[in-house]
Amino acid sequence: NAGVTQTPKFQVLKTGQSMTLQCAQDMNHEYMSWYRQDPGMGLRLIHYSVGAGITDQGEVPNGYNVSRSTTEDFPLRLLSAAPSQTSVYFCASSFTGPREKLFFGSGTQLSVL
Amino acid sequence: DAKTTQPPSMDCAEGRAANLPCNHSTISGNEYVYWYRQIHSQGPQYIIHGLKNNETNEMASLIITEDRKSSTLILPHATLRDTAVYYCIVSYSGAGSYQLTFGKGTKLSVIP
Numbered sequence: 001n002a003g004v005t006q007t008p009k010f011q012v013l014k015t016g017q018s019m020t021l022q023c024a025q026d027m028n029h030e031y032m033s034w035y036r037q038d039p040g041m042g043l044r045l046i047h048y049s050v051g052a053g054i055t056d057q058g059e060v061p062n063g064y065n066v067s068r069s070t071t072e073d074f075p076l077r078l079l080s081a082a083p084s085q086t087s088v089y090f091c092a093s094s095f096t097g098p099r100e101k102l103f104f105g106s107g108t109q110l111s112v113l
Numbered sequence: 114d115a116k117t118t119q120p121p122s123m124d125c126a127e128g129r130a131a132n133l134p135c136n137h138s139t140i141s142g143n144e145y146v147y148w149y150r151q152i153h154s155q156g157p158q159y160i161i162h163g164l165k166n167n168e169t170n171e172m173a174s175l176i177i178t179e180d181r182k183s184s185t186l187i188l189p190h191a192t193l194r195d196t197a198v199y200y201c202i203v204s205y206s207g208a209g210s211y212q213l214t215f216g217k218g219t220k221l222s223v224i225p
Contacts, residue, residue, distance in 0.1 A: 004156070035215075040217070041217065042200065042214075042215035042216045042217050042218065043157065043215040044215075045212050045213075045214075048212070058212060059212070059214075088154065090156050090157070092156070092157075098204065098212065098213040099145065099204065099205075101159040102149075102157070102159055102213065103159075104156030104157050104158070105156050106155060106156050107154065107155070107156055
């Protein structure tokens with residue numbers, strides 16, 4: 001049972017490049033979410049989804065897009081990377097929402113030069 | 114913004130109980146208290162949550178005061194592997210609640 005899998009683990013981008021961070025879960029969870037964590041800070045919610053075809057914005061959505069075409073996958077797209085998006089990104093999932101136990105992936109460390 | 118106040122850091126001797134406090138004086142009646150921890154840049158790990166009664170599981174105990182304005186997470190026998198940042202989070206737990214707000218947490222250092 002893999003749980004929540006994030007790829008890649010590390011990524012370096014140049015300003016203006018685009019990329020997709022992948023997140024997949026094999027627990028049949030309806031709820032999935034993306035957080036970012038900056039040095040010395042707590043986690044901030046970027047986007048979340050409560051099921052296939054449904055997404056919504058969190059606290060810091062600007063510069064990011066998401067889609068949820070399947071229950072298993074919830075990719076996060078950076079449209080035009082900026083240095084301010086240098087951060088560690090975590091994907092999390094649960095059956096119905098964060099009022100239940102959230103399962104987190106191991107993170108993607110992104111640097112934008 | 115976070116609805117909780119936690120000390121930025123604490124030390125605990127290995128084998129002793131670690132008691133991590135959290136103040137949440139503005140908590141409302143339908144909000145739960147959640148605890149997560151993050152070990153050295155890994156993804157956060159769920160520990161426990163509760164509404165008003167004390168809760169215990171295989172990882173920890175959660176003690177919530179009668180007025181619900183504060184709580185304490187207790188790790189009964191701390192080990193070096195418990196060194197982590199511990200987050201106390203208050204969140205509405207009903208339908209339509211989809212966001213947990215993580216503050217800066219308490220960095221717990223377990224000392225040999």
